[in-house]
Amino acid sequence: MNIINKVTLRHLKENKRRSLVTIIGVIISVAMITAVATLGVSFLDLMIRQDIAKNGEWHVLYKDLTHDQIQAIEQDSSTKTLALSSDGYAALEESENAYKPYLHFRSYNKTGMEQFPITVSEGRLPRNENEVAISEAIKNNAKVEYKIGDQLTADIGERWSTTEPAMLTQNQSLQRGEDTINEELKNTETKTMTIVGTIERPTWEPTWAPGYTAIGYVDDTSSDSVDAFVVLNNIKGSLFEDANKLAAQQGIENVHFNSDLLRYYGVTDNDNLRMTLFSLAGIIMAVIIIGSIALIYNAFAISVSERARHLGMLSSVGATKRQKRNSVFFEGAVIGAISIPVGILAGLAGIGITFIFINTFIQDALNVTERLELVVTPASILIACGISILTIFISTYIPAQKASRISAIDAIRQTHDIKLSGKTVKTNRLVRKIFGLEAEIGLKNVKRNRKRYLATVFSLVISIVLFLSVTYFTENLKKSLELSQDNLQYDIQIFSSHLGKEELASFAELDQVTKSTFIDEVQFEALVGIDDLPDPLKKQIAENDLELTDGKYPYYTVMHGLDSESFQAYATQIGVDAADFTQPDKPSAIVIDQISYEDASIGKLIQTKALEAEVGDKIDLFSMPYGDSETEQPERELEGTVQIGALTDEVPIGVQTASLGGVNLIVPEDTLWQLAADAEQVSSYVYLNSSDPMATQTAIEDRKDTNINVYNVFQRRQQDEQMILLMSVFTYGFITLISLISIANIFNTISTSISLRKREFAMLRSVGMTPKGFNKMIHYESVFYGVKALAYGLPISILVMFGMHHALRYTFEYGFSLPWMSILFVIVLIFLIVGAAMLYSISKIKNENIIEGLKQENI
Known part of the structure; x- marks a missing residue:
């Protein structure tokens, strides 16, 4: 380690407060990035597991297959597992429900019974074509009581409408006229099976379905055409093209995709929806990265400003520009080496604890069966490390370049921060006429201390943009949900x-x-x-x-x-x-x-x-x-x-x-x-x-x-509201965290600025400025900070919100409107933050002795 780096380490140790503030800021920033990356992975994992638990695991469905077609699909390199399924109906003459006169046989092979949600209440599932498991509802609604071990003989076939040539499915209710049933069973085959178990009513059996479910067994040796539910090895965007190509090669006419599940893997055949998701993700990630860079940069900028005399002394004893620049980079590397591991662990711990608390809320309030689990992948950790290293490098680059250009004399005299001219501090005459001399002095102070003033304004702007962006994003998610659900404001629809x-x-x-x-x-x-x-x-x-x-x-x-x-x-x-x-x-x-x-x-x-x-x-x-x-x-x-x-x-x-x-x-x-x-x-x-x-x-x-046809809208709405609620909780948690860091940064910047202005304040009091006038000047400075921050923050926020609106237009189209209540809240909050920071800083020096203040140097 060279002497410059040793001196830099010693300086970090001697300035423990500033070093600690910088390290904490970087830790929180890294923790935030880690938490966001982990949250995204964990949340998608939850949605995937929830969908599989409810609807079974499959990615592609090929219908009406022959034995050769099944073999071709099974041997395809993209196929991980293949579940076979077939459907059939048989008359249930003993049914006590006139609108459910059938047994609906849903047969699976062994893989299918593992991949689809089937809950056995007694006995077991069938293991060959001569066995069957029946729904508990059959036992409760048939005149003849079925028991495990009984023989069940049925003529199994297809439902066909007698009014038009169409085959009917389980999602279509019994076709009835006033006095007749307008459907019949065709292509029947008599089968005798042994009842080996009972199951709970499956989720795929609607209320209006005409058949009670019975689970049978099927394999690829079956003479009937069967359906194949395929789980793929790799989930990628080309799977739609690959599946259709395979179907065309094998002469398969019907191919379907599990769009809901694939969407959670980030794969969809809707280009507009993909563009919407990617655009929104890009905007949110850009806001996160910019916010992180802003926070870390501000910490290093203050560090370099406070180390100006130290760097000047190094320059006076022969330190080169490169050595001074590398001194700042070395400081960033040291802080990063400490902060990144701690930040990653803190981010994982924080998000894990959050999951523990929110799981109870999710399961109780939203009736979700799966729990939100902490999923840590090498990719998410590498992303967090990469973004953190990049933000530290960008944050140190500009201060390092400035440090290398500081001359020894300027650094020791500290003339590099404040370079005055008459034009620099010139103010409009109306300011004094309308607001008084104190306002004019306050405005000149703002102009004179331009770098620290801009650092404070930048922190405020970041807070404004982050809060309004996240608010608008969440409100638009709710708006999109309303549009996609066609204003469905009820839980259950009943028609008969x-x-x-x-x-x-x-x-x-x-x-x-x-x-x-x-x-x-x-x-x-x-x-x-x-x-x-x-x-x-x-x-x-x-x-x-x-x-x-x-x-x-x-x-x-x-x-x-x-x-x-x-x-x-x-x-x-x-x-x-x-x-x-x-x-x-x-x-x-x-x-x-x-x-x-x-x-x-x-x-x-x-x-x-x-x-x-x-x-x-x-x-x-x-x-x-x-x-x-x-x-x-x-x-x-x-x-x-x-x-x-x-x-x-x-x-x-x-x-x-x-x-x-x-x-x-x-x-x-x-x-x-x-x-x-x-x-x-x-x-x-x-x-x-x-x-x-x-x-x-x-x-x-x-x-x-x-x-009775029962349509439970609650089940459909539940998943969408769950997503929006979880995103709202975490996005508002994120914005609260980064806003608190920004507020701490603002307090730190203003406090440092006030400390370095002790001589100036002592001089003003020495020439007759009263405590009332002094407070008035500080209040006006606060107003100028707030106005400037809003002047930059609100237009930038509107541009970001318009960008989000434009991204949503790939899938949704509605008028652009501003969140006026959120904007009003931000305006009030900004002035409160700046005012509180100024009052806090002034309270620390208001009792300083004028003589001591005039003698003090800005170090």
Whole structure:
């Protein structure tokens, strides 16, 4: 070790406070980078495990395969494991539920039974084609009691509709007419199997499914065509192309991909979604790196400023520019050698402890089965080390270059920081006239101490940009979720074509139900003039040369009739009088004038007006036209006319907004029945909000002799809200951490600046500045700091927010709006931070003796 480095180490030891502050700042910065990298890996691991636990592990699905095709897929180099599956139905004549008359045989090979979530409640799973495990629901709903060891003989085949040539799946309810069943079993094969176990009802069996699940066994020697669920060796972007290429080579017609699971691996065939994710990740990582560099740079900049005389003394005894520069780099290396290992361990420990606390919250509040585990990969550690080393190098580079250029005389006299001229400290005359002499002196001080002033402003700007960026990012995640879920504000939707309204209403009396809404729906058609169409629809008409009817566009119109209590609450919510919509001789409707739709041509979700209309306009409603042939012109019959009583973007519970070229009309149920020509056109739904949606769904499913379609929105929403909630917790935790570091940096910078200005303050007091005037000057300096920080921070934040908005436009499209409440909060907070820092620093020197202050040198 050369003498310069020894002197640098000794200087670090002698200035323990400054060295400790720098080391702590770097440790926290490294810990933050490590925590963010580890969080990303751990969170994706959670989502992967959760999806596998719920839906099974598979990446690619090949359907209807022969034995040779299975062998080709199994021998493909990209295939890790291959699970076989087949489906079939058999009549369950002993069923007590008229709407579940089948056994649904879902057969797997050994690998499939391991990869898919099947919970055995008694016995075991089948090991050959002559064994079967049945669902507990069969035992509870069949007249004949099945026991383990019993023989089960069934004619297994395919469900086919008798009204149209289509094969039916487990996701389609029993096809029934008024008195008949409009489906049959075809291609049946008689099989006798031994019952070897019972299972819990699988997650893939919907409430409305017509068959109770039975798990069978299948292998590649089966004579029937089977499906292959493939787990790949490497998850990469080319898997879509590779799978389709393999399918084409083997003559496989149907290929599907597990998009949900692949998305968590960072792989998607939606280029727009990939671009959105990468753009947002890039912006967030840029903000993190810039913030880290800013914090560490500020610490080293203060260090070099305080070491100016020390470097000057080294220069006076023969130290070269290179040696002085390397002195700063050596200081960075020493601090990095201490801080990076400690920071990585601190980051891992911190995020691990956070996981322990948040797991209880996640599992209890969000009903998640998997736990968030700390996943540490070599890549994440190397990324954290690499970014940390890079930030320390960048942070030390500029101070090192400045240190090498300091001459011995300037350094010893300390004239390098403050270089004055009349132009430098010139202020506008209005400052003194409006705010007084103290404000002018304060502004001159700000201009005179430009480097420390800029360091403080920079710390403030970083805090502003980070807070507003993360706030906007989180709010946009919620906005994107709203668009993707089509304003679904309920937990459970219930529909049945065979239950009356009174029977549907009984579901609202179930335990845990907190709110219920009954909605009747009928479909009409409305002819809308070109001038009243939204711009995106006008564009589509022009580009595709769409045919109009008498110069008008046929709108798909859905009328929703709310029960009186629900309509009254909805009218109050949007600020209108419900009585205005109950006049039989003058039907009125509330029009939802804002919709979001997916433009398939560009792969975006776009938000726009449903139609350009005003309150008081009238809409003619026609029956939906149906022609008997392609050449026959469908006839429209006028059913009635409604007047637009209100326009709103608020959507009542249970209503799903129309797509482009459609509109939703909200009316009282009496108005709907007044306009509906035929009761058969009306569909009735009940929408429930529940404190425990899963328990409510179970209670509904326990009803027998009903063909009920239950759609549990809670399950769909749960995963998205879980992601947003977790990201919000960690992003706000991150912003709080880095903001606290910034605040500490601001206090340190201002405190150092005030300490170095003791002689100046003593001089001002010696020429007659009163304590009141002195405090006034300090307050104005605080205002100047805050104004300058906001002048830079707010525009930069807006640019970053606009960049995020632009990134989201690859997948979502809606208007850009600023988070005004967050901006107002930042403005207030900045002035509080600066004011508190200035007052804290002044309190340490306000009782200093004037004579001692004038004699003191700035060291």
